[in-house]
Amino acid sequence: MRGTRQEGVANSMIGLTGTALGRFLPMHLCLDPVGRVRQAGPTLERIAGVDLVDRPFTEILTLRRPTVVSDIGGLLALEGRPLKLTLAVAPALPLKGLVAGLPDGGAMLDISMGISLIEAVSRFELTLGDFSPTDLAVELLYLHEAKSVVSAELRRLAQRLNGARVSAEQEAATDTLTGLANRRRLEATLARLLGQGRPFALMQIDLDYFKLVNDSHGHDVGDAVLREVAHLLRAQCRTQDLVARIGGDEFVMILADIVEPFHLARIADRLIRQIEEPIHVGGFECRISASIGVAVRARQDASDAKRIMREADIALYQSKGTGRARVTVFSPTADATGDPDAA
The missing domain is CATH 1.20.5 (Single alpha-helices involved in coiled-coils or other helix-helix interfaces)
Structure with missing residues (x-):
C-alpha cells in the first residue's frame, strides 16, 4: 500500500505512470524531500539486486564528482551539472548522472553507463530490454x-x-616423394645453426646399388624403396635433428650437439646396417646399402654452410672409394686424398 501511495505522489509530479517512466528512464531514482527512494527504474533495480524503494539514496550510490554529497540538499545543489557516481553494488563501475529538483522538494536522478556500458552489460547480464529504445x-x-x-x-x-x-x-620446404625436408629447408636449418653458433654434425648419405633396383624393377619400386629409407632415417632422428632428401638417392642428416667422431661413426654404421636389411616391395626383394660422409662443426668453428657440405661430400667420396657401405668422418688430411668433383 505504501509503495502504491509513493508511486502516485511521484507520478503526479512528473505526469507519467510508473511503467512509462521506467520505460523512458530505466535507470532513474525518484527521491522524496528527505532523500529516500520513491521509485527506481527497473534496470537500476536489476543491477542492485534488491528493492530500492524507501532506501536512502546514499545507501545506493556515491557521488564522486563534482563533489561528495550526503543529503538531498547537497544533491539538489548540483542540479543540472554532470555527475560522476558509482553504485554500492559495483564501486569500480563508473557511471554518469544528472539531477533535477521536483516541486515538493524531492529530486529526480537519471543515471547512465557511459563508457562502462559494455562491462555493465556483461557483468549484470543486461539485454536490450533493459534500456529505452531511444x-x-x-x-x-x-x-x-x-x-x-x-x-x-x-x-x-x-x-x-x-x-x-x-x-x-x-x-x-618438403620433398614431395618422401615427405622429408628438401634442400631449401636444409639450407635454412644450416643457416640457423651456424647463426646460433651451435655445434652439429652433417651426414651425407648416398645409397649404394640403388640404380640396380631401378633398372631391374622400375621406378615405382625404386620410389617405394626411397620412401622406406626415408622412414628409416626419420625414425633415427630426435626432434632437434633434421633429415633431408637433396637428390635422387642422396640424403642428409643434421645431428645437433653431436660432434664426437667415434659416436658419429657408430650412428652411421648402425644406419648402414639397417639400410642393408632387405626391403620387400610388390613381391620383389630389394637389397641396397649406403655410403656415408660426415662433417663436424664445433662450437668455435668458423665454418660456413658451403664448407661443411663440401667436407661431408669429400668424406662421402672417401667412403665410396674404399669399397662402399662405409662411413668416413672428415679430417683435413682427407682433402688431399681425393676430390669428389673429379669423380
Whole structure:
C-alpha cells in the first residue's frame, strides 16, 4: 500500500505512470524531500539486486564528482551539472548522472553507463530490454555486437590465411616423394645453426646399388624403396635433428650437439646396417646399402654452410672409394686424398 501511495505522489509530479517512466528512464531514482527512494527504474533495480524503494539514496550510490554529497540538499545543489557516481553494488563501475529538483522538494536522478556500458552489460547480464529504445546505449550495443561479429570473422579469416601460409611454407620446404625436408629447408636449418653458433654434425648419405633396383624393377619400386629409407632415417632422428632428401638417392642428416667422431661413426654404421636389411616391395626383394660422409662443426668453428657440405661430400667420396657401405668422418688430411668433383 505504501509503495502504491509513493508511486502516485511521484507520478503526479512528473505526469507519467510508473511503467512509462521506467520505460523512458530505466535507470532513474525518484527521491522524496528527505532523500529516500520513491521509485527506481527497473534496470537500476536489476543491477542492485534488491528493492530500492524507501532506501536512502546514499545507501545506493556515491557521488564522486563534482563533489561528495550526503543529503538531498547537497544533491539538489548540483542540479543540472554532470555527475560522476558509482553504485554500492559495483564501486569500480563508473557511471554518469544528472539531477533535477521536483516541486515538493524531492529530486529526480537519471543515471547512465557511459563508457562502462559494455562491462555493465556483461557483468549484470543486461539485454536490450533493459534500456529505452531511444537510448544511445542501444545503438552502442548494436555496434558492439556488430564489432564482435566482424572481429570474430576477421580472426577466423586470419587463422585460415595463417594456416594456408604455414601449409604453403611447409610444402615448399618438403620433398614431395618422401615427405622429408628438401634442400631449401636444409639450407635454412644450416643457416640457423651456424647463426646460433651451435655445434652439429652433417651426414651425407648416398645409397649404394640403388640404380640396380631401378633398372631391374622400375621406378615405382625404386620410389617405394626411397620412401622406406626415408622412414628409416626419420625414425633415427630426435626432434632437434633434421633429415633431408637433396637428390635422387642422396640424403642428409643434421645431428645437433653431436660432434664426437667415434659416436658419429657408430650412428652411421648402425644406419648402414639397417639400410642393408632387405626391403620387400610388390613381391620383389630389394637389397641396397649406403655410403656415408660426415662433417663436424664445433662450437668455435668458423665454418660456413658451403664448407661443411663440401667436407661431408669429400668424406662421402672417401667412403665410396674404399669399397662402399662405409662411413668416413672428415679430417683435413682427407682433402688431399681425393676430390669428389673429379669423380
